[in-house]
Amino acid sequence: MTRSRTAATFSPPVMEARRWLDGVTHPADRPLINVSQAAPVAPPPHALRAALADIVMQDSDAHLYGPVLGLPALRDEIAQQWTRAYGGSIDPGQVGITSGCNQAFAAVIAALCDQDDEVILPVPYYFNHRMWLDMSGVRTIPLTCGADMVPDAAAAASLITDRTRAIVLVSPNNPCGVEYPAATLRAFLDLARARGIALIVDETYRDFDSRTGAPHDLFSDPHWDDTLIQLYSFSKAYRLTGHRVGAVLTNPGLMAEIEKFLDTVAICPNQIGQRAALWGMQNLSQWLAGERDEILDRRAAITDHFPALAAQGWKLLGVGAYFAYLEHPFAVSSHDLARRLVTDAGILLLPGTMFMPEGDTAGESQLRIAFANIDRAGIATLFDRLAKVAV
Template structure:
């Protein structure tokens, strides 16, 4: 555990509290709450047995709603696959690791990576193997192929991506998925930001590819699209041969997903995507504010295209340490971002900018502070 990095969000959060008035462009959450249907828990309280343990894999009405959503939005018609409701997609990732690996096995992450994935791999006693993405943070299937060894158990992709906002192409995802099939390893596809795409870009689920059902593990979350972060509900789509092992893991860690949160999730899914659509359109407007502000940083930063999630990853042209720069932006300019070092970007200075939690006016003020801060510090 000493080798596992500390969670960065609480560290930056403490800095923000130390300097009141700081606008956070740091944490990856949305600005809006769950739909009213999620907080109407009449169904939950109507049955006294809901206060008792329920099925490890989740309550049957929620699983039915998830099946319908997977077929309608992801084009995944379950064929020798199973659904496991989890306490968020982070739990789904840990479930998968503990079910498919032994101590010392390797998991391939794309760099920059999501820090909780890297942390989970180390906690599980495995070794993360990093494959750098290209200059636009897109997948490099040939490099992934070269990184596979006899100890490799899975390749992880996140699309839309945290921390870069990149959306991987169907062609690249298909190449990676086929590679995993050919090599007899798993493709773990994290799709927590599946609804957050812009400028006509479409989300692709590898679990919908032909012949992918036996080696693809798909992770989903309600935290983002339905404003559900603290309710801790996500789900996995897994090959049926993993069901028994993953049930062992989940029963040990959790027994069953919180039943009250499952009923909230059922209410949210029953509202359908219409609830999310208007809010995501509002985030898309905030994104345009961010894009216009980032144009002011041309010359000071390299900014790759980002058509998904609600992030940009800036490469700052400076010799300053990213965390030191982050602290100065909070202390001197009252704006918070996340340092790229926590995402594995330790060669150069990178900053992750998040905009999903902000109204348009606050985002505009936050970006003005960021632009002014970088221009001042780097002058």
């Protein structure tokens, strides 16, 4: 039997970590703290759920096939709001709707790459990006970040070959949480344009960026779509995780290639979810601002409580959006430590080895905390438990 595409990559890390819970019981006075996954666990706000109910009952078209590239009204709303937020000019024809941001990435890679092409990923990387490249027969070229966990365009330049098709950046970053400086993103755009490759910027967590105003000026470039491809997700902003709505922004020519992929995979994005995303964009700006304030407060709680760990040799490598990325001080692999934390401390988190290519030992001492689903009190408890870990 020949080797399949799926056999070319590893098992989903979040699913692997969840299996560590099998057979483990947690006492009532020390319940499990699950900081393994970033997806919101709460449902959409009540107003959006009421709008969803109305959509289900009153909008007959929401139950039918729709345009492959998405609801025209949603594409138009994104174009308008993005133009105001980033500056420059974005046309609805440069916007496509997908079944979540992961599908947006998959569609873009399918449209850009052939077998044995190469894509540069800064490491630590978002593991689903690596998994899709593996399954697509595309080589992942790791770009090592510096101590600040921010990639360097000059270092990336030395990795580009005649098989390179794109560089992928995630900002605010998953897994590290860091917000890439505007100058960094501009340097990568200039590099990608000069070398004739695409720059894919995944901004799934843009709504929780701590900076005011636009996080970069890439869309103000009148020719942005000759190089830049932006990805986005509605899952985090409006808690629409189960409805699977994402977006991709690029030039109409590449969008036509993306449409081929989307038509054969899902035919159209979730019709109900798209309408929910549109309603959210038009009605929930104040609510979303409150959600951002809460996430920023939890980020502040991470830095407020970290000195207790720093005193024991831990390091905070990055924090922002939904994530904190830590270096532990123990002479044990982060994979083994993460498994032990389930039983010894009642904590489920992901080891840095899940975000690193084979042979990169940096992940052995790193851990990711996805803190968006625990409040200040939960963060205090988490750090108290971590401070008591002895290996």
